[in-house]
Amino acid sequence: MGRYVIRRLLQMIPVFFGATLLIFLMVNVMGDPIAGLCGDRECDPATAARLRAEFGLDEPVWQQYLTYMGNVFTGDFGTAFNGQKVTELMGTAFPVTIRLTLVAVVFEVVIGISLGVLTGLRRGRPADTGVLLMTLVVISIPTFVTGLLLQLLLGVKWGIIKPAVSSDATVDELLVPGLVLASVSLAYITRLTRTSVAENSRADYVRTAVAKGLPRRRVVSRHLLRNSLIPVVTFIGTDVGALMGGAIVTERIFNIHGVGYQLYQGILRQSSQTVVGFVTVLVLVFLLANLLVDILYAVLDPRIRYA
Amino acid sequence: MRGATRATWMACALAVALAATACGGGDSGGGAAGVVSSSWGDPHNPLEPSNTNEVQGGKVLDMLFRGLKRYDPKTGEAKDMLAEKIDTADSRSFTVTIKDGWTFSNGEKVTAKSFVDAWNYGAHLKNNQRNAYFFGYIEGYDKVHPEKGEATAETLSGLRVKDQRTFTVKLTQKFSTWPETLGYAAFAPLPRAFFDDHDAWLAKPVGNGPYTVDSYVKGSRMSMRKWERYPGPDKARNGGVDLTVYTDNNTAYTDLTAGNLDLLDDVPASQLKNVRADLGDRYINTPAGIVQTLAFPYYDERWNADGMEKVRTGLSMAINRQQITDTIFQKTRTPAHDWTSPVLRQEGGFDDTLCGKACDFDPARAKKLVAEGGGIPGGTLRITFNADTGSHREWVDAVCNSINNALGNDRACTGAPVGTFADYRSQIVDRKMAGPFRAGWQMDYPLIQNFLQPLYYTNASSNDGKWSSEKFDKLVDEANAESDPAKAVGKFREAEKVVRDEMAAIPLWYQNGSAGYSDRISNVALNPFSVPVYNEITVN
Numbered sequence: 110m111g112r113y114v115i116r117r118l119l120q121m122i123p124v125f126f127g128a129t130l131l132i133f134l135m136v137n138v139m140g141d142p143i144a145g146l147c148g149d150r151e152c153d154p155a156t157a158a159r160l161r162a163e164f165g166l167d168e169p170v171w172q173q174y175l176t177y178m179g180n181v182f183t184g185d186f187g188t189a190f191n192g193q194k195v196t197e198l199m200g201t202a203f204p205v206t207i208r209l210t211l212v213a214v215v216f217e218v219v220i221g222i223s224l225g226v227l228t229g230l231r232r233g234r235p236a237d238t239g240v241l242l243m244t245l246v247v248i249s250i251p252t253f254v255t256g257l258l259l260q261l262l263l264g265v266k267w268g269i270i271k272p273a274v275s276s277d278a279t280v281d282e283l284l285v286p287g288l289v290l291a292s293v294s295l296a297y298i299t300r301l302t303r304t305s306v307a308e309n310s311r312a313d314y315v316r317t318a319v320a321k322g323l324p325r326r327r328v329v330s331r332h333l334l335r336n337s338l339i340p341v342v343t344f345i346g347t348d349v350g351a352l353m354g355g356a357i358v359t360e361r362i363f364n365i366h367g368v369g370y371q372l373y374q375g376i377l378r379q380s381s382q383t384v385v386g387f388v389t390v391l392v393l394v395f396l397l398a399n400l401l402v403d404i405l406y407a408v409l410d411p412r413i414r415y416a
Numbered sequence: 417m418r419g420a421t422r423a424t425w426m427a428c429a430l431a432v433a434l435a436a437t438a439c440g441g442g443d444s445g446g447g448a449a450g451v452v453s454s455s456w457g458d459p460h461n462p463l464e465p466s467n468t469n470e471v472q473g474g475k476v477l478d479m480l481f482r483g484l485k486r487y488d489p490k491t492g493e494a495k496d497m498l499a500e501k502i503d504t505a506d507s508r509s510f511t512v513t514i515k516d517g518w519t520f521s522n523g524e525k526v527t528a529k530s531f532v533d534a535w536n537y538g539a540h541l542k543n544n545q546r547n548a549y550f551f552g553y554i555e556g557y558d559k560v561h562p563e564k565g566e567a568t569a570e571t572l573s574g575l576r577v578k579d580q581r582t583f584t585v586k587l588t589q590k591f592s593t594w595p596e597t598l599g600y601a602a603f604a605p606l607p608r609a610f611f612d613d614h615d616a617w618l619a620k621p622v623g624n625g626p627y628t629v630d631s632y633v634k635g636s637r638m639s640m641r642k643w644e645r646y647p648g649p650d651k652a653r654n655g656g657v658d659l660t661v662y663t664d665n666n667t668a669y670t671d672l673t674a675g676n677l678d679l680l681d682d683v684p685a686s687q688l689k690n691v692r693a694d695l696g697d698r699y700i701n702t703p704a705g706i707v708q709t710l711a712f713p714y715y716d717e718r719w720n721a722d723g724m725e726k727v728r729t730g731l732s733m734a735i736n737r738q739q740i741t742d743t744i745f746q747k748t749r750t751p752a753h754d755w756t757s758p759v760l761r762q763e764g765g766f767d768d769t770l771c772g773k774a775c776d777f778d779p780a781r782a783k784k785l786v787a788e789g790g791g792i793p794g795g796t797l798r799i800t801f802n803a804d805t806g807s808h809r810e811w812v813d814a815v816c817n818s819i820n821n822a823l824g825n826d827r828a829c830t831g832a833p834v835g836t837f838a839d840y841r842s843q844i845v846d847r848k849m850a851g852p853f854r855a856g857w858q859m860d861y862p863l864i865q866n867f868l869q870p871l872y873y874t875n876a877s878s879n880d881g882k883w884s885s886e887k888f889d890k891l892v893d894e895a896n897a898e899s900d901p902a903k904a905v906g907k908f909r910e911a912e913k914v915v916r917d918e919m920a921a922i923p924l925w926y927q928n929g930s931a932g933y934s935d936r937i938s939n940v941a942l943n944p945f946s947v948p949v950y951n952e953i954t955v956n
Contacts, residue, residue, distance in 0.1 A: 144845045145838025146460065147546050148469045149856055150870070150878040151845055155563055159544050192462035192618065193634055201635070260667075265674045272670040273662070273677075276636040364667045366636050373663070374458065377804055379838040 212287030225302020346402030450655030466538030765864030
């Protein structure tokens with residue numbers, strides 16, 4: 110197991126460098142960002158040159174990348190165009206997005222898995238058909254529609270929530286945005302769990318467990334669920350990264366100043382320092398989440414451990 | 417019993433989630449008593465007077481600073497604020513005397529040195545100030561801010577402190593209306609605290625205006641409170657202003673209709689249809705010093721050829737401005753008939769007859785003129801715009817439709833979107849424009865000079881199309897040397913006629929400022945820069 114983890118950790122190194130280099134190149138392809146800093150007029154050449162030197166934009170791209178990576182390892186992610194340290198931006202943005210992601214994941218796990226188990230055990234019954242229909246609706250409606258609709262109904266018409274999240278972004282403010290963010294994945298998890306549970310409930314080992322006279326609850330939680338959750342865990346694991354990076358739409362609708370917002374600003378202003386910095390961290394999150402999934406796999410299914 | 421624990425855990429999580437929902441949304445809207453909450457956009461650059469060149473940063477500076485002059489929020493006229501008098505004999509050397517009794521909110525006195533130090537800071541190359549060129553008329557600018565290489569002087573030679581309350585300014589050329597430019601935020605005074613601990617100042621700016629900064633979370637919110645001992649005549653009539661950064665104006669609009677926000681100073685285009693029904697007379701739409709034009713790449717020989725002015729005039733006549741402003745902008749913009757803005761008013765040089773027939777929709781004549789001028793270079797007109805902000809795509813499509821219909825050719829005009837504003841600007845700076853492109857001008861100060869010289873003078877800072885005309889340059893020089901303001905305006909108008917005859921850029925429409933507010937506040941108005949006059953707002 111330890112060796113397995115170490116091998117996986119080593120594999121992360123080339124992925125990390127490859128991903129950051131790609132992002133770096135992509136942002137650079139977008140062109141010279143300095144021109145946008147002076148608004149609707151040309152920067153005077155001397156100031157533009159100084160700004161370019163300050164942000165290291167006057168060097169060749171490969172050298173910029175090397176300098177950048179060198180700095181990253183000392184914890185210096187550079188400065189955004191508005192004069193703030195990128196680490197400072199991360200310090201304010203990541204906690205907010207992590208809270209939002211956690212809320213979303215909790216919704217996915219709690220609602221998604223319970224509905225999945227419920228319908229999986231009662232397949233073909235009205236409850237099953239009803240939930241399946243509901244998930245279909247949720248999957249087919251884009252997030253921004255659900256988001257705007259909930260915002261309008263709960264925020265403006267009924268006044269239950271505030272339409273915009275304050276800069277503190279406390280957990281209770283994030284419940285509705287979290288639900289919106291989770292909605293599509295939640296529907297997938299329901300369907301995934303349902304299929305898996307339905308399939309496994311006919312398996313031999315479940316029949317054996319029932320025949321042994323184990324209480325139903327124990328059969329479901331120890332025998333059925335443990336095996337049925339493997340694909341679900343994979344999905345949730347990869348989804349954590351997707352949720353953090355893909356929160357742009359939700360964050361924009363509910364005015365959440367998280368990672369999505371900073372990335373959006375960074376891209377609009379072509380601030381490579383911001384974009385590369387944030388994406389680097391997101392890549393790390395992605396890799397770690399995947400590693401965690403693989404380890405969980407091994408825990409859930411001992412056969413994988415020795416493979 | 418292990419299964420039971422899991423079930424309990426799930427139940428608890430659900431209960432917590434539900435309980436938390438019940439707690440959420442219980443807080444009341446709005447801020448502290450007498451405080452106005454207002455929408456804000458994240459300033460692009462660090463908040464320093466000479467480094468702020470867009471509206472969002474500018475609105476903060478307008479609350480925190482008072483300069484020598486201030487533009488009247490209603491008329492736009494430059495009126496003395498800290499200046500007691502500004503004397504000149506030759507329109508080139510000025511003696512500025514400042515009023516007694518002004519202090520910064522940290523107690524420091526505002527002296528002549530506060531201005532001279534601030535201006536020297538703003539002009540110096542090493543400080544990377546985006547607005548440095550505002551000091552370009554002052555003698556010695558080429559030493560502290562050379563086009564290439566290092567600065568050879570620390571301070572502007574044209575600035576001299578005479579005593580506590582007087583300083584002199586020497587300009588490189590005659591510029592009779594120069595004192596009227598001094599209301600621009602870049603000319604604000606700075607306290608010693610700014611120079612002593614720059615980082616601390618940026619974290620919590622200190623100025624001499626009617627408000628002080630209570631707290632500032634960069635990129636997120638800024639709370640300003642009334643400064644009780646503010647010595648000026650325009651004291652704040654509310655307890656303070658809380659600015660909240662919105663990632664999307666639509667969210668701000670939703671927050672306004674839900675009663676959580678008091679003031680939104682830029683109603684999104686998509687809500688213009690609903691805004692009158694939602695807000696009634698709490699929606700304001702007033703002229704602002706913004707004019708939208710189509711500029712041409714004169715560095716491209718095909719656009720600079722003889723006879724092209726006919727094509728450009730023809731294109732101008734092919735655009736149905738009235739229809740576009742009515743349908744796409746819901747009458748919140750006005751078809752332009754000159755290259756300035758209505759906020760200048762007649763005496764300031766605005767003239768809505770100046771463009772004349774060349775700005776009237778006349779498809780038949782348009783088709784004829786374009787044919788006479790030799791047709792559109794390359795056969796297809798590509799209008800370049802940035803697709804990330806504003807609703808540029810909508811109007812570019814509409815303009816193209818209008819041109820296509822007038823010329824009777826479906827392929828005469830297409831839009832050419834560029835992804836981001838930064839990329840758009842860098843393509844302009846690199847002179848890569850293949851055809852006409854979107855150009856907007858928001859005035860720095862309400863002078864006709866500001867609508868013409870930076871945009872059309874040879875190699876001027878915002879002359880993106882690189883248009884050049886000796887006749888125009890000569891008239892502008894003469895206008896600047898003219899000591900009688902009325903005569904200067906007349907000369908500028910002559911110069912504007914050169915722009916018209918050549919159709920250097922096609923004027924499209926004057927943009928209005930638009931704002932909506934809640935029933936919690938009153939006395940809301942926009943100044944000619946489309947910024948709310950915050951200090952006048954009262955809380956009911």
